[in-house]
Amino acid sequence: MRDDLPEGAPPSSVGHRDTLSWAEIRRLALRHKKALWLANGVAVLATLCSVPIPLLLPLLVDEVLLGRGDAALNVMNHLLPDSLQKAVGYIGLMLLLTLVLRVGALVFNVLQARLFAGLAKDIVYRIRLRLIERLKRISLREYESLGSGTVTTHLVTDLDTLDKFVGETLSRLLVSTLTLAGTAGILMWMHWKLALLIMLFNPLVILLTVKLGKRVKHLKKLENDSTSRFTQALSETLDAIQEVRAGNLQGFFLGRLGAKAQEVRDYAINSQWKSDASGRASGLLFQFGIDIFRAAAMLTVLFSDLSIGQMLAVFSYLWFMMTPVEQLLNLQYAYYAAGGALTRINELLAR
Template identity: 25%
Template sequence: MAKRKSFTASLPSLQSITYRFWPHICKQSHLLIGAFFALLAETGLRLLGPWPLKLMFDRVILPTGFNVHGHNIEALAEFSPLLVLTILAAALVVISVGQGTAAYFSTVGMAVAATHVMADIRSQLYNHIQALSLSFHTQAKSGDLITRVTYDIERLREVTVVAALPLVTHFLTLIGMVGVMFWINWELALIAIAVLPFFILTTTTMSKKIHKVARTQRKREGAMAASAAEAIGAIKVVQALSLQDFLGKTFAKNNRKSLKESAETQRLRAGQERLVEALVAIVQALVLWRGVQLVLAGSATPGDLLVFITYLKVAFKPMRQLAKYTGQIAKAVASGERVIALLDTVPDVRDLKGAKSAPAFRGDVRCQNVTFAYDPEKGILRNLTFAAKPGEQIAIVGPSGGGKSTLISLLLRFYDPIEGGVHIDGHDLREYTLTSLRQQISIVLQDSVLFATSVRDNIAYGALGASNVEIEAAARLANAHDFIMELPQGYDTILGERGATLSGGQRQRIAIARAAIRKAPIVILDEPTSGLDSTNEALVSDALNRLTQGKTSFWISHNLSTVRHADQILYIEHGRILEQGTHGQLMAQAGRYAQMYRLQSGSYLSDLPARSHAP
């Protein structure tokens, strides 16, 4: 995870973030250029702000004897004092309205441009996360990923208006004011800027402290978001284990700590603001002390002094929030780094150079000496070889943890083998693009995930753009049509998140319909009937038989009786195919499969008398 940095330390990162997002920024160039010109206009008008007052002092209120300097508009000397006063009063209003209008356009221009840029980046990030390999997603925390797509992007957007824009405005204003002050009176200007080193020293020291506390707070917030997402995602387990109180207390503890850090940041900020106010008071006193002497000596006008005092207030006061602005920018840089780190993550499994779109498969699947490990230290599949002819049903059985699901993941190219290869119709999977490969494989898993949308859409996700007739035909094949019609809005019924409003058997049948509509030549079934009651199991099995008709299918099952009719059975243990053949052949071998089968059917038979005697 990217580390938070102080503002100065984050400048190079700021540069690289800008460079990285430059193409997105360029798309908004017209808005940004407009906003920049509005910003320049605002700064110019801000510099002009105190001048009507100065001229009122020097031209209208005070005797002409005070007009010792050349900083007056000579043309005004032609007019009567009342007319001058009226012009200056009107000028005050024009300057103020002009400044407000320019500020409005610069803020709105910047905000709109930032919103567009961030919307672009957010979409890019979302698509990138979707494309990342399973090896990444099994390690990543979904709460953290969601925080990057939402919170981090939002902070980047927000910072442009709430920190970067004011910072640039104040910086330009400061430079302009220092220039004008030297033009009016270099001696007073020197006194005014003498305070700058102290100012910079105190603000940087304080900023560092604030950043340190804010960094800890941000880390804690990230962890809190991740643990909240995890607990909410697993709410069923949390409630079943009655973990609410325990998890609630842990969350509350972190929350309290985060609040404490937030209060500490506020305390430091308030302290810094008071310090800057004191510095501004000191510099104002010094300017007044020397300025009044210069006015009395006739080398400056009272109006000049007024301009100085106003500039000091205008230029330095917003700078007391320097820590706030720089802090926000430093935080945004950390967010930008998190976003870039994610965008830079290259999927382990991706389209190789020269990968082509797969032709329609016949369904000849071969594994040739496949070896695979999630962790290089711990081999999972070892030298697996088998072949499935088009239309054959292959059962994959064996003890838990043997590597059955892992083998299936390789067929879908969720992972690539370390050695050997998986071939379809004589070609290595890696020759094809991922999308064209997966489009020709249907899957039904043990706990099929449905989406919180209509039943119709859930089925159509199997083949985007499918017609209503195709959707209904798929539902009928999956034995799902009848129960769907009994739902409140039939096919338009909106399901709960992950299909929570349906029974396990109903979920499976919609998942089978989703797989059926794909009309893929290869079907993968990973324990699709486990956990179902006998009625549902019969309905689902019947649907699965129709789904796999004429397709090459791979069926993982712990219940050997459901797959005994398979054309080929692979018995996998400790990542090796120990036995391979039809049910009859394996039973005749009297090996591990036969032992497992007898154990299962034996317990089933011994159950029967007990069942038949049940009331």
């Protein structure tokens, strides 16, 4: 916001100067460099704790149950007394290590989520202050044409949509990306051909869901617009309630409110079920991919040196990858919804 704009500045100039963009939101985030570095470091630790978990117990299938290899056993022999250097001791130690890593991943994930939440809330707080400052410059005639309901929608509904995206992007994008990168590295170590098949399929899922996500942006904007119209009509009715009652016009105004409420309901239903259908379609695609990879892993055991334990680890990683992939897909939907909210916020800033 610039407080030194000349009084006779044309509206287009003001709108051009006072526009909120993703680049500016990024600059607001970069003001907290120290907190960002700390949160990112904690996110890396959370990833280091979580990525090895699906690999640990399947390794013992080969070395303890099938007697193939002894790399993990040699390491555990340094930690276990002679009396526990047997199957029960090995499995118990690996189970304990798995539990410790899961607890560590949980603690680090909660900590990084808290740090990123503070950053996101501060960014939205600064944007909200900017909108409030903009209200000081809006003429009374423009304010009356906007209506209190529309302004309230910008300051609450649209900023909440933006807040959700910024918070999820800061907290989940890095963790999900690092988790997928770590998983890809382990799969490449086990069997590079199978890993390539798995890694080439995920971008296809993301590409298809981008097209589904574009529809979500339009639906979310329609839903927010209908909410704004209802809020505006409600505010106008409540502001003029005495005149409405004096003129015996309750039926007309309350009937109009009912029509607006029905419009909100219809748009919300349309947005919710279509967004849900898009999410389920992408989930179905991913589930079908898991079935393909399972079959490919079994064939790899049959025709190559992939072991049974490694095959079980691949199965575990297929499910392990679902959470970060779904988070990345949900970020796309949140991005398109936030894009619609950003457009509406800029409409207010441009006045």
